[in-house]
Every structure is written in structure tokens, then in C-alpha cells.
Amino acid sequence: MGASVPAYLPNLSTAPCGWSMMASLCLKLPASGAATLWKDRRSNMTEPVLTLSGISKSFPGVRALHDVSLELYAGEVTALIGENGAGKSTLVKILTGIYQPDAGEIRRNGQAIQLPTAHSASEHGITAIHQETVLFDELSVAENIYLGHAPRNRFGMIDWKKMRHEAQLTLDSMAAGIDAGAPLKELGIAKKHLVAVARALSVDAQVVIMDEPTAALSQKEIEDLYVLIELLKEDRKAILFISHKFDEIYRIADRYTVFRDGEMVGKGLIKETPQSDIVRMMVGRSVDQIFPKRETAIGETVLEVSGLSHPTEFHDVSFAVRKGEILGFYGLVGAGRSEVMQAIFGMTRPSSGAMVLDGKTIAPRSPADAVEVGIVYVPEERGKQGVITGEPIFKNVSLPSLGKTSRSGFLRMAEEFSLSRTYTERLDLRASSLSQNVSTLSGGNQQKVVIAKWLATLPKVIILDEPTKGIDIGSKAAVHEFMGELVAQGLSVIMVSSELPEVLGMSDRVVVMREGLVVDTLVNDGLAPETLVRLAAGIVEEQAA
Amino acid sequence: MNRLLRNRELWLALAILAVLVLVTTRFPRFAQPSNLLTIFNDTSILMMLALGQMAVILTRSIDLSMASNLALTGMIVAMTNAAFPAIPIPLLIAGCVVVGAALGAFNGILVWKLDIPPIVVTLGTLTIFRGLVFVISGGAWVNAAQMSEDFIQLQRGYFLGLPVLSWFAIVVAVLFYLFMTRTQQGRAIYAIGVNPVAAVYTGINVGRTKFLAFVISGAISGLAGYLWISRYVIASVEVASGYELTIIAACVIGGVSIAGGSGTVAGALLGALFLGVVNNALPVIGVSPFWQMAISGAAILLAVVLNARGERRKGRVILKKAEGVA
Numbered sequence: 068m069g070a071s072v073p074a075y076l077p078n079l080s081t082a083p084c085g086w087s088m089m090a091s092l093c094l095k096l097p098a099s100g101a102a103t104l105w106k107d108r109r110s111n112m113t114e115p116v117l118t119l120s121g122i123s124k125s126f127p128g129v130r131a132l133h134d135v136s137l138e139l140y141a142g143e144v145t146a147l148i149g150e151n152g153a154g155k156s157t158l159v160k161i162l163t164g165i166y167q168p169d170a171g172e173i174r175r176n177g178q179a180i181q182l183p184t185a186h187s188a189s190e191h192g193i194t195a196i197h198q199e200t201v202l203f204d205e206l207s208v209a210e211n212i213y214l215g216h217a218p219r220n221r222f223g224m225i226d227w228k229k230m231r232h233e234a235q236l237t238l239d240s241m242a243a244g245i246d247a248g249a250p251l252k253e254l255g256i257a258k259k260h261l262v263a264v265a266r267a268l269s270v271d272a273q274v275v276i277m278d279e280p281t282a283a284l285s286q287k288e289i290e291d292l293y294v295l296i297e298l299l300k301e302d303r304k305a306i307l308f309i310s311h312k313f314d315e316i317y318r319i320a321d322r323y324t325v326f327r328d329g330e331m332v333g334k335g336l337i338k339e340t341p342q343s344d345i346v347r348m349m350v351g352r353s354v355d356q357i358f359p360k361r362e363t364a365i366g367e368t369v370l371e372v373s374g375l376s377h378p379t380e381f382h383d384v385s386f387a388v389r390k391g392e393i394l395g396f397y398g399l400v401g402a403g404r405s406e407v408m409q410a411i412f413g414m415t416r417p418s419s420g421a422m423v424l425d426g427k428t429i430a431p432r433s434p435a436d437a438v439e440v441g442i443v444y445v446p447e448e449r450g451k452q453g454v455i456t457g458e459p460i461f462k463n464v465s466l467p468s469l470g471k472t473s474r475s476g477f478l479r480m481a482e483e484f485s486l487s488r489t490y491t492e493r494l495d496l497r498a499s500s501l502s503q504n505v506s507t508l509s510g511g512n513q514q515k516v517v518i519a520k521w522l523a524t525l526p527k528v529i530i531l532d533e534p535t536k537g538i539d540i541g542s543k544a545a546v547h548e549f550m551g552e553l554v555a556q557g558l559s560v561i562m563v564s565s566e567l568p569e570v571l572g573m574s575d576r577v578v579v580m581r582e583g584l585v586v587d588t589l590v591n592d593g594l595a596p597e598t599l600v601r602l603a604a605g606i607v608e609e610q611a612a
Numbered sequence: 613m614n615r616l617l618r619n620r621e622l623w624l625a626l627a628i629l630a631v632l633v634l635v636t637t638r639f640p641r642f643a644q645p646s647n648l649l650t651i652f653n654d655t656s657i658l659m660m661l662a663l664g665q666m667a668v669i670l671t672r673s674i675d676l677s678m679a680s681n682l683a684l685t686g687m688i689v690a691m692t693n694a695a696f697p698a699i700p701i702p703l704l705i706a707g708c709v710v711v712g713a714a715l716g717a718f719n720g721i722l723v724w725k726l727d728i729p730p731i732v733v734t735l736g737t738l739t740i741f742r743g744l745v746f747v748i749s750g751g752a753w754v755n756a757a758q759m760s761e762d763f764i765q766l767q768r769g770y771f772l773g774l775p776v777l778s779w780f781a782i783v784v785a786v787l788f789y790l791f792m793t794r795t796q797q798g799r800a801i802y803a804i805g806v807n808p809v810a811a812v813y814t815g816i817n818v819g820r821t822k823f824l825a826f827v828i829s830g831a832i833s834g835l836a837g838y839l840w841i842s843r844y845v846i847a848s849v850e851v852a853s854g855y856e857l858t859i860i861a862a863c864v865i866g867g868v869s870i871a872g873g874s875g876t877v878a879g880a881l882l883g884a885l886f887l888g889v890v891n892n893a894l895p896v897i898g899v900s901p902f903w904q905m906a907i908s909g910a911a912i913l914l915a916v917v918l919n920a921r922g923e924r925r926k927g928r929v930i931l932k933k934a935e936g937v938a
Contacts, residue, residue, distance in 0.1 A: 455806050
């Protein structure tokens, strides 16, 4: 097909004059740094700067990475691609010294290295620019750039004048238009990224990790970032670029590595690989995960949402969920799915739009209102938003139903216990006693506590936000099984999930969201995973030859 | 055994016992029941205030204005009594509770509706309430001669062998215990302290629950206002000045976590009792006021260390295979 190969050499004429000056600056940076740079320049092109091999990392109940490898080359951008939960962030944390791998080896220029701390990673020339930049709002720009490696005067004190001066030089050379003395909090997100880049330059990093750097940027700012990346490439930096967006990857990456479920499933040159192949690598998996087959009569519309909008998070969202139906919500992180659910649950107030539940218009102003009319929400962050850790199971389960278990204003513990027992048993919760503290439960069992809590309120619609994120396979199956039971009993389930097999395995229909908008609503009748990924990532046309 | 060792209340009770034993060895007649009852009676007001403060601290807030609230309601009730001696005392007491609750509600509203940090709100009202005492009294005192006989004598009466003041503390403690453990609002106070975010997602109104806690601490401060004035028979601008810190100290010693969400009624009561014993019993054997302060201070630090260690031990345990649900 005549699909245009995305131009990944940006038009330099669009660059502000300073960008090109920055390249020269990089060469002028500290003498020692420049020396290494030159050495690398002469080294063999095909030798990777950084090699990871056989890296594995497990957390209790979850295998995050299994025997993965990755190579980064000087002067090239390597895109790390994978679904949410594929292990990308874990790898970044290993590379930046925050996590220690259980097994495997990291080599820099052929030498095995250890990264026991974040500091050691920066000493080895590895620096990361995060999605949400990790900088200090209350400090000045110059302090942020030089934090941890500030220039010292002869008394061993920080040389503020020199620090400010050099920071300003770096920023000016980038034409950042930022005053090095300004407090960081006065800058917008895009300028903060520039500060982060300046910081990367000031430590003379050899390896720059960019973890979804464009997530919060406008199109213009993204273009500027591309130019900056080109300059970093010219400067022989090895760049690891993590992104969900295919247009970006095809625009700036030279190589790719695909992770799926914590394993490396493919790598190669971007130029030689059509998008459809990469999509297949991302989603194609052995179909050994079995989802409960259920035959449910789907009934009338229970909840109808129309034109729901929020000033910043989502716009004109409409959908309907019917009795006995599981409605899946698929999209990339940040597509606005959770925000829509929070508005329906009364956590935030939508700016316009209407909700009709069982024929009656509702406008929940607080979660209590939503629970009252029969809408409940199982949030994504179990530990933070779901369970009251530090309290026993029965108190968690009975909390929203205390009105029912009280007589003349006084709680009756016996009834609380029997209520909790009824619902936790239905979910097959594993605990030694209902008085056990929920903080001692595994993630899967905590999730069951949250679900049990809501079932006890006898809801009509239950919203599950990433219901099986980070929980072990066994509990996942139990949660899936139970979702089947819920709809069989006539409940309506809205399931927000970023896990394709889950969305495809459980949903009757799927709503796909991208950047705050509903892209499409599809009946799940043998839906191809590729279709969903394409809609969610905004890939317009089939690229396969 | 391990659980017993971790039982904060038990340790505190033992510490109180140790102080009493120490005093008794030096001064054998000390350990008479009547003496112990006197100490309990002397500590009654602090115990009630500690419970009010505990309700607030559980919600991750703090009420610095309790002592000023006490002084203001105390001055109001003393002046009312001096001007209208005919008003029956129970009515005056009810009035104190209402005024105190209203002052607490003022704190609560600022915390709830304007979302101002509680420490700032109550630091402000600490000064405002204290200033109002001066404004309404013009800096003058209300002394014993101006107060009615009933006003002074009510709490000194005996009922079933205990002073009426002690009965106030007992009734407040029982009601408070029932409220905290047996009502939805009590459960909500703990829940928002442990995990405010999850509490919101569960449909609890965090702001309103904090408001309620401030109303409770205010109502108790108001009640304590009457009891304090009638006990020490003087109402002045300086009443209970700085006492808010003693109240908070009682909570901390009693194991109420400043981080919120953790603390028991028994703990707060024992914390207050401990301070009462240190301050009332030690002077008997000639321990100087400086050492009393040092002992109180050491107890606070020890309590915080114990709290921190307790938190750590709780740690995360990955669930062992349990046979079904108990």
C-alpha cells in the first residue's frame, strides 16, 4: 500500500533557533563528559551502549518481567511498546535504580554494571524524563537542574552564582525562554519538560529514558520535543522512548522492542516493520486465559448517559447500559474513562449532560447520592481508594450499609457480621476471620472486600475500574466468574479495563474512548483485538501491505 | 502473649500503677481508696476534654481552641449566674453545652466549607475565643462571692459514694464510647481518619464528619467550662490558659495517633489519668514541678515511639492459606 513512511527527520526550519545551538552546547559541556562522548562516537555503530539481558522481576503474586532483553544504541531512539501492565514501567524503574532485578544483567559499553540506587544510575549516565516530571516545585529552575550535583566553591559550599549562570546558559542555548532563577512552580508542564531535559544535559547522560513524555503536551510542544530528540540523537545519546502513540513512534523511533505480559516478544527496525505487525505482537497471545461463558438475557436499558461533558477531562460522552449486560470501556491511560465514571458516581460534577436511571433523571452530587440511587463504583486504586486499610474486613464490608444494620441509631455487630459473611462467602474471600485486618489481605482478596461492600448495598449498576489490575491469576478468574454471576442476577456492569483479553472476554459491548471522546461503541461479536487497539491509539488506516 | 505486649492500655495502666506504688513506698498512707478517688475526681475534667480532642484527632484534625472555648463558656456561664442567680443550674449546664457546641461548629464550618487546615482554624479561634473572654468580662473576674451557692456546690455533692464531678466524667465517657463504637457517625470518624480517599469513595462526607467531630469537642469544652469554673470558683481571662497542650498530651500518651484513625476511648482516658497521677501524686513525695514536666514529656515521647513501632510491626503479611471463611 502506498502508506507514507512517516518522516522521522523533522523539518529543522521549524525549530526555534536555539534548538540547533543546543547541539553545540552539549559538546561544550564538562570536559570529562565531552571526552566520553567522543570515544563513543568513534566506537562501532552496531555495539549497543546499554544492554539488558535476562532481566526478571517479580512482586508478590505478580510476575512483572520475565527474562527480557533490551539494547539501546548511541544516536538512536528505541521505542518500548506494550499494553498497560506489560512491564514497561518496571523496566524503567530497574534502569533508574529504583527496583533491583531478581535476575539478569545490565551492561554499559560491554561492562557489567549494578544500579543499586537512583544515584548510581545517574552516575552511570542514565537519566529519565518522566510522564509527570519528577521535579521540585518549591525550588528554583537552577536548583532543579543541579540538584545532587551542584557546583561547589573552594569551601565545599554550593556555588550559587556559578550554578545559576550555567543553568541559564544551558536554558538559553535551548531557547527555552526560562529564567534560571524562577521558581519551578511558575512554569507550565511543557517548560518543566525542558527543565528536565536541561537537567539530563547537565549530568551529561549517555542514556535518556523518556517515559511517555508527550502525554501532557500540546501539539506544538510535541513538535518542539521532536526537534529536541533529533538533537539528542545527533549528540549520540541513546534514547529509550516509551509511548502508546503509533504516530509518534513511527515519526521518531529507529528501533522498537515490544513487551507483552512481562516478556519481550519482538524487536527490530521501525522502518522495516508495518504497524499491523507491531499491533499483532502487542495483543497476540496464547488463548489459555479462559473467560466464563455465560448466557444472559439482556434486558431493558438501565442507565443512559447522554452528552456528558467535563470542562477538561471528557466531552459529549453518551452510552447506555442494559440490564444483565457487561459494558466494557477500553482506551489508553488518560483517555478519560475513569473520569467519566467518577462523574457518574458523583465524585466530580459534569458541566453538562444528562443521566437517566430506570427512567428517572438523576444528578448525583456526591458518592452517597449515587449509592442511594443504586450506582456503585469499585475504584482503580484499591489500596488508596477502595479499602479502609487498617480496619477489619467486616467493618469495611458493612460501612456503606450501616443504616441497614442499625436499630434506633445503634449498630448491631451481629448483623454486621452476618451481612459481611453473606457477601464475602459469595465472593469466596479467603481470610482467617472476618475480623482480620484488610491490610493483611492479598490484592485479589482486597478487591473482593470492595466488591462485597457494594453488593451489600443492593446496587443496580456496578462500575468496576480496572477490576483485576495487579492481582494474581487465581483471584482474577474469581472476579471474572463473579462478574458473570452479577449480570446473571440482573445487575448491569460497567467495566473499565485496559487489558484487552479481559475486555474481549467479558464485555457484551465495548465503548472505546480516546482523548476524552467516545470513538466508537462496538458489539462484541468476535471483535478483533487489533480493531480496539487501532481505535484507542488513533491509527487511521491499515498499514499492512 | 504478643497481643498482650502490644496492648497499649495495659502498659499505660501498669505505668500509672508504678507511679502510685512509688509514691506509696515513700508515703504509705497515700494508697487509701479515698485518695485514689480524689485523684480520679481531679482528673475528671481532663479526661472529658481528652475524649473530645480524640474525636477530632481521629479525623486527622486537631482542636487547639478547646481551652479557650472552655474559658469563654465558663466566663459566660459565670456572668449569667452572677446576674441571674435564679436560673436553675441544669439549665445553665445545658446552655454551656450548646454554647460550646456552637463555638466548635464555628471551627467545623471553617474546616468543612472553606477547607482551611484545622491547625490554622483552631489556632485562630484559640486567640479569638480567648479575646472574647476579655471583651465580655472587660478583664474583670467573677469570684466565689458573686456565684450562687448551687452553682458552686452541685459538682461537690456525692452520689453513690462518688463526687458528682466524677459522675459527669463517667457519663460522658460511656456516652462517648457508645457513640464511637456503636453508631454510624462514630464508625465514619475512624474511617475518614484511616483512609479519607477510600471513605469518600464509600459515600462518606469527609467534611461533614470532621464538622461533627469539632461540634463534639466544642460541646465537651462547653460542659468543661461550667465544671472548671465551679470547681476553681473563679472565672477570669486566664482560665485554663495553655491547657490545650495538656489535653493533646493526654491523647498522645493514650495512644491516639496524631496521624488519625487510631485510638481508643480507654487509651485516651488512661492517658489523662496518667497525667493526673503525675501532676497530683508526685508533689506528695516532694517531686519538683520541673520533674513532673520532664516525666510528662518523656511519657509523650515514649508513647510516640511505641506508636511508631506498633505501626511498623503491623507490616504487610501475605495471606497464608486459610481454610474458608471463619
